[in-house]
Amino acid sequence: MLSPRQLFLQHQAQTTDFPLLLEVEKAKGVFMYGPNGERYLDLISGIGVSNVGHRHPKVLQAIHDQLDKYLHLMVYGEIVQTPPAQLAHALAQTLPAGLDNVYFVSSGSEAVEGACKLAKRYTGRTELIAFNNAYHGSTHGSLSLNGSESFKRAFRPLLPDVRHIQHNVLEDLHFITSRTAAVILETVQGEAGVRVPSLEYMQALRERCTEVGALLILDEIQSGFGRTGTFWAFEQFNVVPDILTCAKGMGGGMPIGAFISRQEIMHSLKNDPMLGHITTFGGHPVSCAASLATLRVIQEEDLLTQVNAKANLFKERLVHPAIKGIRNQGLMMAVEFESFDLLKAIIDNAILKGILTDWFLFCDNSMRVAPPLTITLAEIDEACDLIMKAIEEEVGL
Structure with a gap:
């Protein structure tokens, strides 16, 4: 029997030559889980969809x-x-x-x-x-x-x-x-x-x-x-x-x-x-x-009053010479780097560490950060720790 990945590649229409190919078996809150226990902290909410997290009760x-x-x-x-x-x-x-x-x-x-x-x-x-x-x-x-x-x-x-x-x-x-x-x-x-x-x-x-x-x-x-x-x-x-x-x-x-x-x-x-x-x-x-x-x-759940504090924590933690600036309105954020090539390497590295981010269609040198509004301060700290490690590994600073 063909695996889900094989079926995906053989029969499901593709939008690029390089899909992420992450296999997700279940999701809850800010996390998605793979079939072998992989865990990914979702910092993009399915591109702005999961504002209250995955599968809110x-x-x-x-x-x-x-x-x-x-x-x-x-x-x-x-x-x-x-x-x-x-x-x-x-x-x-x-x-x-x-x-x-x-x-x-x-x-x-x-x-x-x-x-x-x-x-x-x-x-x-x-x-x-x-x-x-x-x-x-x-x-x-x-x-x-x-x-x-x-x-x-x-x-x-x-x-x-x-x-x-x-x-x-x-x-x-x-x-x-x-x-x-x-x-x-x-x-x-x-x-x-x-x-x-x-x-x-x-x-x-x-x-x-x-x-x-x-x-x-x-x-x-x-x-x-x-x-x-x-x-x-x-x-x-x-x-x-x-x-x-x-x-x-x-x-x-x-x-x-x-x-x-x-x-x-x-x-x-x-x-x-x-x-x-x-x-x-x-x-x-x-x-x-x-x-x-x-x-x-x-x-x-009073999520609106928490948005700016959570956004500010991202901005406080994501400080590195490779980061050229952060634009945001609440938890709709863009973290700017020098080039797409550098950003893509950081995004790929972050995925290996269990952090899912992305870039923007018309701004491919900026990292999209738009997590579920339900993300906790501890989860933000975890995400930022791993993103910073990915940055340091790619730029060597």
Whole structure:
């Protein structure tokens, strides 16, 4: 019989010529375990997914409880189901008044697709503005918004009437005009290597969109659900989006996404044409039950107030001449090195020591550090000890 590794390589579609090929048999908290007892401390949370850790008991209980009731019943929006209804209400309670209408989908890319369709439908305009080094997903529409040509050129032609402007540059805001349906911005740029806009810029962007009647879409697929120390990252900038997208960390390990707006805007998808956006599995009851449990864990276990102290401990411990700097917003962190080659060697060495990290798509000389919010101070110390050993072994200092 073929092993799981052989089956993976023979029959499962690959995304690179060099997959990690770590075999994971189980996971719990911040750890993943291999079939022979290997233990890996997960510092990337499945790329921003496991905000409350792997297999949190309260998330598991919510999943089990829902399994005993029903699974998929009908395409989105036709049947009243308790999990999505309760989750939509709970999400609205975390948001400013009026931002209270939730459309559930299955992934972050689909959330972006829905948000852009909604903006074009509501405004009657066609232009979308995104940012250099942005990442919003890999479906055709969301790929069109990404800011790296190297990821797009093989798939052109893409969505027309998309303009890219410089991130955090006030002078570029004049490109937002009465032709613009929406501006889409990651509240904190993720794959660019954790780039945080200034308060001045965010408020000027909000004012410019309001001035010309363009909608502001904030993408919190990576930064939402507590990752930056507030439930939503935009809370730290004193701005409110017209449309908000989320996914990744909202599911507690289950696949789910959403785009959220005001009822007045969202209702434009109901007519001309009706069913303006359709999804089969959006609002899946098991995923929604897991998401509601995740939201409650973040609130009830007071995880938000711990984020900055945990991030500060990483910054205090990760000090070495090879580290050129650390950028962060809460536990969304980028540790910068001189080059990709050095970083890759350190990442590979750290994996051998039981620490799983990664780099960023558009910033390949920076190490991604985004552990579950549940990580303890002792676990941070352990992770930093091993990363420092990996650095010292690679640079010889």
